[in-house]
Amino acid sequence: MNAQSIRASKWVRRAAWVVLAVLALWLVGWLAVPPLLKSEGQKIASEQLGRKVTIGAVNFKPWTLELTLTNLAVATADGAGQQLHIGRIYINGSIQSLLRLAPVVDGITINDPSLKLVRESAGHYDIDDILTRFDRSSSKPAGKPVHFALYNLVLNGGSVDFSDxxxxxxxxxxxxxxxxxxxxNLDSKRDVLVTPRLAFTLNGSRFDSAAEATPFAQTRKTEATFKLAGVDLAPYLGYLPASLPVRLQAGVIDADLKLAFEQAPGASIKLSGTVQASHVKLADAKTQALLAFDALKVTMADVEPLARQAKISSIELTGPDLAVRxxxxGRLNLDFTTAPPAAVTAANGVAGDTAPAAPHAEASPWKVEVDKVAVRGGTVNWTDETTAPHAQLALRDLVFDAAGIALPFAQPLQFSGSALLDAGAPGAAAKGAAAQRSSLTFGGSATDRSASVAANVVTLPLSLAAPYLAAYLEPGLSGDLSAQLNVDWKAQPAGSQASGVQIGVKDLKLDHPALTGGRVVAKTPGRHSPAPALPGAGQIRVSDARIDLDQRTVRLGQVVVTDPHVSVERGADKRWMFEHWLKHPAAAPAHQRAALSRYAESKQVKPHTNPWKIAINDVAVDGGAVSYRDAAGPRPVAFDVSKLQVQLKDFSLDARQPSPLRVSASIGAGRTEPGRLEFDGNLGLAPLSAQGRLHAVRLPLQAFAPYFDNTLNVRLRRADASFNGRVHYLQSKAGPVVQVAGDSALEDLQADTVAQPAEGTQQPAIAAEPLLRWKALSVRGLDLAMKPGAATRVNVRETALxxxxxxxxxxxxxRINLQDLVKPKTPPGAAAPGKAAAAPAVAVAAASAPAPIIHIGPISLINGKVLFSDHFIKPNYSADLTQLTGKLSAFSSVAPAGAPQMADLTLSGRAEGTASLEITGKLNPLAKPLALDITGKxxxxxxxxxSPYAVKYSGHEIERGKMSMDVHYVVLPDGQLTAKNNLVLNQLSFGDEVKGAPASLPVKLAVALLADRDGVINLDLPISGSLNDPQFSLGPIIFKAIINIIVKAVTAPFSLIANAFGGSGGQQLNTVVFAPGSATLTPEARAGLDKVAKVLTERPSLQMTVVGAADLDAERAGYRRERLNAMVRAEKRREMLLDPGKATASAAAAPASAASGATPAITVSQSEYPELLKRVYRHADITKPRNLIGFAKDIPQPEMESLLMANIPVTEDSMRQLALARGEAVKDYLASKQVPSNQLFLGAPKALADQAASSGTADAKWIPHADLSLATK
Structure with a gap:
């Protein structure tokens, strides 16, 4: 096809127009979209955010649907800075967006985003304005979700700065x-697996994660991994709520987790992996260290939060350091329930960011399974601030392992562990690392309803308890504890006070336990004694023990105490040594007492009412020692117990059956050989009883003698007691029941008399002397029985001394002094008034008690010596009786046919080593009164x-002479005494007076008067009467009266004077009594002086000395009264001198005085006294009450007397003058009775203080007087 045909083709033209349109659209988009998007985007974004939004550059490629934005920035609220900045945003669109009518992006890349946030205050940020706008927009109803498909979303180089x-x-x-x-979320793409990844570095810590998910599929299946490496938590500590009882201070987090999520048919989240916290430090609310550890690693096998299930492979805690305070x-830092409530708003404002949690329905309990828990290198430090000093204990090198943990408990978990125990603050162990430390190992099983723990403690120092004992004990505690324990616990029903705890002790040892140190000695005034040894033992061992806290029972299998020692002491202050160990803690401050009270109320538990029950199968003491010292009395008590052995079986505090008991010990006192005591029998507590065989050998009874000083009138120096037999004691409700049967002995007895102090001094007037001595006293066949309500029975088969x-x-x-060895229970006049009423009841009880029944077998005396003195007769008779040997036959307290059983007595010996002695007769020492019929020669x-006795009592030695004496004493059953004493002195001759002798009697004259022409003095002294009230009748022997007169001439001459002149009251003749403050003789004093004057005139060889006496304190008032009377009399004398008429009248009123030639005494009548007293008061130079114009005003007579007497000075010199005046008054009166002046002498006056100083005593009932004393020229 040529070009023309192509142009002519309709489809070609249409294709060309489409291409041109597309090119134009690309051109327009390439040229128009960037500036439009920049301007409109900045405008719309600024309006939506309320902030200035800027875009640096926009680049759009419509042919590839690529959009690039650079330097996108959002300004801060004040516009001064950038809130958000993105370096570059790259969006790669997909043409599929047109086909799917939904955004489909092949890729989004965001480079270098940077966000800055600032937290201005609690709950407020610098983007609050933006968030507020978003909240308003989000309040609009949501529409149908937009479908989208996003591929390759990438964010690189992002950063966030958050300033708080x-x-x-x-x-x-x-x-x-x-x-x-x-x-x-496209329907066709919902099940596509997504693998996102997120990574960043937070404050230097790296975070990385990866996931696989289908977020928009129906199951939402997701699997993600999260990794944290060294995340330091320190920067985020400020965001924790201040109300938390525990505060995190430091920590580092590492994690490697895998998360799996799925919603089919229900939501399911599974978490696995490891989480590790390292270098964590926790503190309590007071910022004191609470817990720190090196690492806590948790390995999770499968954790399902939504299903509340967790399977954890292991929990490993390394290097934990827990501080418990x-x-x-009294509050524990771990007891968060009693921690003070936190403030509503925390200081850092974090609490304000936390919204209250919404209420939710009660969830099912978690099911947790932990395969293994391990703790390594742990430390627990215990500090108790309730003690002073603070108690500190540390568990170091703590190891703990547990396995098979399942919650709720399906089966018991098994655990074990070990640790070393140290005392003191943390770090103390490092200083003494070489020292041996105690160890703890434990293991067991537990559930939420029961637990059983077996622990083994090795060499735990008892000094750890020192801080707890320091508040109560002065001494410390030393020693080591080793034990094997079992603790069982069972949960109790809700509301029960029971703890469900039982403790078993397989073996417990206390090695070398002892109290140490401390000020524990009671100081005796004036003495310093060394500190006593504190209690201790070599070892205390307990085995097979069981303690039930709920039943309050303690069952001990065996208790063995080895080498115990204790020093039992009581000081002069009558406080035992343990009283000095005890402390009385000082009262805590008021705020601390209030806090303790509140804490105690929050933990209040009702006290137990049942007493503890303690039972011991076997108790053994080996090698014990007891040192006993008691200085509470005038004489100390001291003895030592050594080699103590005790064996007690089947013992219980509440047992009704006696427990077998064996005891043996050595008991010593002083330097003597210690005695031995052994007992093998039974001991009971309910009631108290003891029975068994007792074997005692030479027990030193003298050690206990000071306890009987208030009971006995003897001082026991030595007495070794022995006994071999059976004893039985039972404390019944009616009283003690005692039975003793066996042989006893008392050897090496040494007993002295008690020194009697002189009156008013501490120096003994009668020195102690030996009273009893013997080598051996053997009592064989002793049988004693005592029972309440029955007569005491005593049988003795034979006795030898x-x-x-x-x-x-x-x-x-x-009475014989040996009968008074026991002091009276109540000295005369010493009974307290409150006890007097009880005396009749005691007397009735004593009278109603049956008399004891005593049977004494033959008594043998061998080689005895008796120093005998008879003060019952006059003169006293004394003799040393030696080589005494005799026998007393059997006797009894039971009187057959009403007559006492009389025992035959035969006794022979020597008197004073020169005379023969023979005593024969009959007696019964048990008869009341004493029954005897004895003849002595x-x-x-x-x-x-x-001669020493003669010098002591007469002042003369005996040069020669012999004495023979026959005595015959008969005491009838009715108590009547008949005594015949015949004393014959042959050729008695006394020597000259011994200088310095304590006494001097004119014995030569007495001997000359008493002796017959052959030089023999024969005194026959018959005596009869009652033992309780003996009546002495003078016999025909006049010489006895002469001796009594001689004795009285020395001891009581004035009594002799009174008796010689048919008077009495001789003790009053040596004292002349005066009125207080006066030196005037009373009529009674003149009558006594008349007798003295007669004696002196008839005996020119006698001389009389008069000594006046006065007392300042006793005569102060009397002296002032006498001086006032003298002032009144002087005032009258002054008037008589001024008015002769009054003088004549006054002289007529006293004719007797005038007739005698003496100066007439001036007397003042009652009618004259008031007026004379006023004149004395008016003339007195004293301070007087004044009236308004300054003149002395009149006051009543008593006030005048009081004021005048108060101004009369009374001094010691005044008393000496008064005493001198009294002596002169007595002397002048005797002189007026024609007593020659060479027989009268005036002694130096004495005040009471002078007399007290000379005699050593002061008489509280002092009477004004003058003393008279006689002497020969």
């Missing part, structure tokens, strides 16, 4: 890459050996 002014940080996204190969209020010594004194009342006793 609230938290002051900037987040940066760099290298943002997005690749979506295909995306379409308890604050001073060898090598004994006794100091025997018959006191003036006829001493012949030819040389008296010179008794």
């Amino acid at each position: 002014k609230v938290v002051g940080k900037t987040q940066q996204v760099r290298g943002l890459t997005l690749s979506v190969p295909f995306l379409s 308890r604050d001073p209020a 060898s090598d004994f010594y006794a100091r025997v004194i018959i006191n003036p009342s006829g 001493v012949h030819d006793l040389e008296l010179p050996p008794l």
Whole structure:
């Protein structure tokens, strides 16, 4: 076809026009679309966004449908900068858009997009205006979705800068890459698989992901992978809500996850892969460290959130460091339920960004399966701030493994672990890495309803408990604990107070437990004693124990205590050593007490009402030692227990059956050889009872003697007690039941008398002396039985006493001092008023109690010595009795036919080593009163050996002489005493007076008067009466009266004077009593002085010394009254001098004085006294009450007397003058009775202070007086 034919063809022409039209359209599009799109695009975009939008350049190729935009920018709200900038947008359209009537794009490429966002405040951003416009547009009803097909969507080089002014940080996204190969919702393209990819670097951390999905298919099937590498969480911490009880401080996230989503027929999401958090640090609400760990890796096999199922292959925690604290209020930092509520609006404003969660229906519980949980290199630090110092404990190198975890629990999970335990703050272990640390291993199984744990603790230091004990104990605690424990728990019904916890102890050891340090010694005033040893032990071991917290029962299989030692002490302040160990914690501050109270109320649990029940199968103590010291009394108590062995079986606090008990120990006191004690029997607590065989060898009873100082009148220096037999004790409701049967002995007894202090001083007036001594006292066949309501029975088969010594004194009342070894329970006059009412009841009870039944077998005495003194007769008789050997036959307290059973007594020996002694007769020491009929004889006793006694009591030595004495004592059953004492002194001769002797008697004259022409003094002293009230009748022997007169001449001369002149009250003649403040003799004083004057005139060899006495305190008021009376009398004397008439009348009123020639005494009548007192008051130079014009006003008589006496000075010199005046008054009166002046002497006056100083005592009932004393020329 040629060209003409072609032009003529209609189809050719049409094709040409189409081509031309297309070319024209391309030309128009190429020329018109870019400027139009730029201008209209900027305009429309600016209107839609409300921001200035600029486009740098537009390039459109209509023949290929390629559109390129460069430098697209969206300005900030203020127009000063760029909010968004895109370097280049390339769109490759497809002609299929015309065929499918839907946008079909073969490719979109966005290069170098850059977005800048600013957070201005909480919930407000710099693009809020744009978002508001979008919200308004989105409120329009949505139309039918637009179909599209997008291929090869690529975003390269993107960046995002997010500046947060609230938290002051900037987040940066760099290298943002997005690749979506295909995306379409066309019906024919919905099931096409899409594999998008997203990657970027966030603040230096790389994120990469890939996916395969059919997002617009009906199943929405999607599979995606996400990878995070080293995402540091620090920049995002400010966005966490402030209300969280736990705050994240640092952390790095790594993840490699795979997500699978499918919606056919229901939605399904499956997540798998690993997530790891590294270098995480968590803090509590107070920003204190709570938890930190090196890495937490979770490997997920299949996690389906929508189905609430999770299968986790492993959870691995490496290097965790958990800090558990308890604050001073008692709150745990892990107890978030009691944490203070967070503020409604947080400081950083993050809480304002969080909208409240919408309510949702209760979902089904999660089903979680974890194949393995592993913790490695863990640390747990415990700090308790409720103690002072703060308690600190650390678990280090913690290893924990668990497997088979399934929630809800289908089967128990199995777990195990181990750790090292350290005391002190974190890091302390590094300083002492070489030191041995305790370890903990554990393992078990658990469900949500039960758990069982087996733990093994090795060498746990007991010092860990020191901070908890420091508030209550002064000493610390040392030692190590090792234990194998089992703890079982079972869930209890809701609302139950039970814990469901049971603890089993397979084996528990305390190695070297002891209290250490601390100020635990009670200081005795004036003494410094070393610190006592604190309690401790070599080892305490407990095995097969079971503790039920709900049943409150403790069952111990075996308890073994090895080498325990304790020092039991009580100081002079009567406080035991443990009282010094205990502390009384200071009160906490008010705010802390309030916080503790609120916390306690939130955790309040009703207390248990059932007591704890404790049972022990076997208790053993081996090698125990006890040191006992008691300084509470006047004399300390000290003894030591060593080699203590105890074996107790089947023991329970509430058991009704006795428990077998074996005890053995050595008991020592002082330097003596320790004794031995062994017991093998049973012990019961309900009721208290003990029964078994007791074997004691030489127990030092002297160690316990100070406890009986208030009961006994002896000082036990040594006594070794032994016993071998059976004992039984039962504490019944009616009283104790006691049975003792066996042989006993008391060896090496040394008992002294009690030193009696002089009155008013602490120095002993009667020194202690040996009272009892013996080598051995053997009591065989002892059988004692005591039972409430029944008579006490005592049977003794035989008794032997060898090598004994006794100091025997018959006191003036006829009682033997050995009968008074026990002090009276209530001294006379010492009973308190409150106890007086109880005395009749006690007396009735004692009277109603049956009398004891005592049977004593034969008693043998071998080689004894008795220092005997008889103060019952006058003069006293003393003798040393040696080589005493004798026997007393059996006797009993039971009186057959009403008559006491009398035992035969035979005793022989030597008296003073020179005279023979023989005592025979019958007696019954158990009879009440004492029944006896005894004859004693001493012949030819040389008296010179008794010269020390003679010098002591008479002041003269005995040069020669012998004495023989026969005594016969008979005490009838009715208590009547008949005593015959015949004393014969032959050729008694005294020497000259011994200088410095304590006494001096005119014995030579007494001997000359008493002795017959042959030099023999024979005194026969018959005595009869009652033992309780002895009546002494003077016999025919006049010499006894002479001796009594001689004794009285020394001890009570004025009593002798009174008796000699037929008077009485001789003790009053040596004292002349005056009125307080006065030196005037009373009529009674003159009568007594008349007798003294008669004695002095009839005995010129006597001399009398008068000493006046006065007391400032006792006579202050009397002295002032006497001085006031003297001032009144002086005022009257002044008037008499001025008015002679009054002087004559006054003299007539006292005729007796005038007649005697003495100066007439001035007397003041009652009628004269008021007027004279006013004149004295008027003339007195004292401060007086004044009236308004300044003159002294009249006041009542009592006030005048009080005012005048208050201004009378009273000094010690005034008292000395008063005492001197009293002495002169007595002397002058005796002189007026014709007593020669050479027999009267005036001594130096004495005040009360002077007398107290000279005598060492002060009489509280002091009476004004003058003392008289006699002496020979």
